Amino acid sequence: MGRMTHVLTALAWPYANGPRHIGHVAGFGVPADVFARYMRMRGHDVLMVSGTDEHGTPILVQADAEGLTAAEAAAKYNRIIVEDLDALGLSYDLFTRTTTGNHYKTVQELFTTLHANGYILQQRTLGAISPSTGRTLPDRYIEGTCPHCGFDSARGDQCDNCGRQLDPVDLIDPKSRINGETPKFVEEDHFFLDLPAFADALNAWLDTRTGWRTNVLRFTKNLLDEMHPRPISRDLDWGVPIPLEGWVDRPDKRLYVWFDAVIGYLSATIEWARRSGDPEAWKRWWQDPEAVSYYFMGKDNIVFHSEIWPAMLLGANGEGAKGGEPGSLGKLNLPTEVVSSEFLTMEGKQFSSSRRVVIYVRDFLERYSPDALRYYICAAGPENQDSDFTWAEFLRRNNDELVAGWGNLVNRSIAMAAKNFGAVPEPGELEDVDRELLATTKQAFDTVGDLIGANKVRAGIGEAMKAVAAANKYLADTAPWKMKEDPKRQGTVLYTVLQAVSDLKTVMSPFLPHSSQRVHELLGGEGVFAPMPFIEEVEELDEGGATDGPYPILTGDYSDVPKWESVPLVPGTVLEKPVPVFTKLEPSIVDEEIERLNA
RNA sequence: GGGGCAGUAGCUCAGCUGGUUAGAGCAGGGGACUCAUAAUCCCUGGGUCGCGGGUUCAAGUCCUGCCUGCCCUACCA
Numbered sequence: 170m171g172r173m174t175h176v177l178t179a180l181a182w183p184y185a186n187g188p189r190h191i192g193h194v195a196g197f198g199v200p201a202d203v204f205a206r207y208m209r210m211r212g213h214d215v216l217m218v219s220g221t222d223e224h225g226t227p228i229l230v231q232a233d234a235e236g237l238t239a240a241e242a243a244a245k246y247n248r249i250i251v252e253d254l255d256a257l258g259l260s261y262d263l264f265t266r267t268t269t270g271n272h273y274k275t276v277q278e279l280f281t282t283l284h285a286n287g288y289i290l291q292q293r294t295l296g297a298i299s300p301s302t303g304r305t306l307p308d309r310y311i312e313g314t315c316p317h318c319g320f321d322s323a324r325g326d327q328c329d330n331c332g333r334q335l336d337p338v339d340l341i342d343p344k345s346r347i348n349g350e351t352p353k354f355v356e357e358d359h360f361f362l363d364l365p366a367f368a369d370a371l372n373a374w375l376d377t378r379t380g381w382r383t384n385v386l387r388f389t390k391n392l393l394d395e396m397h398p399r400p401i402s403r404d405l406d407w408g409v410p411i412p413l414e415g416w417v418d419r420p421d422k423r424l425y426v427w428f429d430a431v432i433g434y435l436s437a438t439i440e441w442a443r444r445s446g447d448p449e450a451w452k453r454w455w456q457d458p459e460a461v462s463y464y465f466m467g468k469d470n471i472v473f474h475s476e477i478w479p480a481m482l483l484g485a486n487g488e489g490a491k492g493g494e495p496g497s498l499g500k501l502n503l504p505t506e507v508v509s510s511e512f513l514t515m516e517g518k519q520f521s522s523s524r525r526v527v528i529y530v531r532d533f534l535e536r537y538s539p540d541a542l543r544y545y546i547c548a549a550g551p552e553n554q555d556s557d558f559t560w561a562e563f564l565r566r567n568n569d570e571l572v573a574g575w576g577n578l579v580n581r582s583i584a585m586a587a588k589n590f591g592a593v594p595e596p597g598e599l600e601d602v603d604r605e606l607l608a609t610t611k612q613a614f615d616t617v618g619d620l621i622g623a624n625k626v627r628a629g630i631g632e633a634m635k636a637v638a639a640a641n642k643y644l645a646d647t648a649p650w651k652m653k654e655d656p657k658r659q660g661t662v663l664y665t666v667l668q669a670v671s672d673l674k675t676v677m678s679p680f681l682p683h684s685s686q687r688v689h690e691l692l693g694g695e696g697v698f699a700p701m702p703f704i705e706e707v708e709e710l711d712e713g714g715a716t717d718g719p720y721p722i723l724t725g726d727y728s729d730v731p732k733w734e735s736v737p738l739v740p741g742t743v744l745e746k747p748v749p750v751f752t753k754l755e756p757s758i759v760d761e762e763i764e765r766l767n768a
Numbered sequence: 769g770g771g772g773c774a775g776u777a778g779c780u781c782a783g784c785u786g787g788u789u790a791g792a793g794c795a796g797g798g799g800a801c802u803c804a805u806a807a808u809c810c811c812u813g814g815g816u817c818g819c820g821g822g823u824u825c826a827a828g829u830c831c832u833g834c835c836u837g838c839c840c841u842a843c844c845a
Binding site for chain 1: 843
């Protein structure tokens, strides 16, 4: 990707049945934002899209529990999630929702194309429904006695006691976990995506994929060995209507939530284009063969992004075993890369809202800065294997690395220059040590940049921190505070270290945009250095969705991002005594937070 | 049951296609410095690379069995 390229950065859609915890943003939010910010600085035309996933049974369950309608509950949590992602500084071009009229239209269009191409099958199946509501009762909401081991609270899909796979029909005395009633098992017509028709095309496509994390590729190839048609409709009154005669007006039949959710990547791009004033602009990311697309998600979501969504796109393009023609949306690009993270655990335990093993993004940001969280996630997130969040480790990373390393470098160098010169000093002749430090920070642009481009965020920020350490060592070696009798040399040394700090704030900005903006200002810079998203209340573009009126989107203007390169400081630029950029935390927070968790 | 990933110093992790005495950061121990949010810099101890077999001149690195953890296993999103 040497030249300017269109880069779609697609983030998994947070499910809107509650606030999101830090594991969610650790898995895909922050890593994707680092990637998008870097790609923009390299001059690529990045579009970063996502939104809240608002259909499906869990939303209905949550709404009932709160005495709200599904639309109200979805709107409530959509807003909370939007505010949290904004506070973290995730630079979405558009963060929207799956309940918009635009989304409904796009989903129905894709369904229609897949149906016309013969990839949607209608089959009769036995399913559980709730007698009181008529809604599909997902297996995991059914419990009963395990027919194998007699365990009395086996779930419909699996017995937690003996571990066996179950079919809810086989449970003895099945009950709904939602309201205790006995589910009814009925034969129903449903639609299925004909996944086996894409096996060969998917295999051929996967063989062309390079650069993926090996576990994702292996996992996906393994899935292809055994593919079955996958249901895409449900007995529900909450979701996208099925756009076929005899179905579209039925209040009890909707498209299955996963089917509509993955289409959000496409519908969000279209919504962004329509709101930008150029309704055709979405095609640059979806139809241009040179465009690339990176999808970020947790490992539980791999199958949807590496198998099912590509299958849907192949079907819509008419490229499965049954052939066909592209629909009105034209021929669409398949993912370039599926970037999956592992899971973050919490003090050794799985995150779980119900068991209260959870730290919500909102609660975290009320007490700590967004860059403190971003630093932890970048340096210690679950990139290649599960990683454990502990408050002790957070404290250490923040105090010993972020504050003592990078923050201290910024503070000591600017303070010394402000005190002795009141400005960026005019350098004299550079010596070898000076040139070496500047070569190190210049080199960091390449090494860190390559690592971010390969989605190795941990290694990337590690390399950046090595350059920070080199600058701290440079100060120890040159000791400019001892140069009172040689202001010329002192000015040269301080100029050199300030230039290094300036370079490093650029290198750090994809990871730590808030603080890089501050460093930019401390160095006398003006204007926006690391642009931030903002929330905008917008009107619906189309009828037919399920939002009730205007809704908040997360968007931003990232057109003026600085380049990924060293910019020479201007001697004479006035410097003030700096206010520390990062906050050192009291060790007592560890016990306080753990207590809060156990409360 | 099937599949994927992981198990390396007290902690968090690097170790690509197998090749000299297995690395880093932090914590621990010692020292230097004082510009800086007591931050920084230097030196330093510490590992039978989950367990058992096997292939090879040579394995943390390949094969196999087992143990442990996490995820997926299709109507969970």
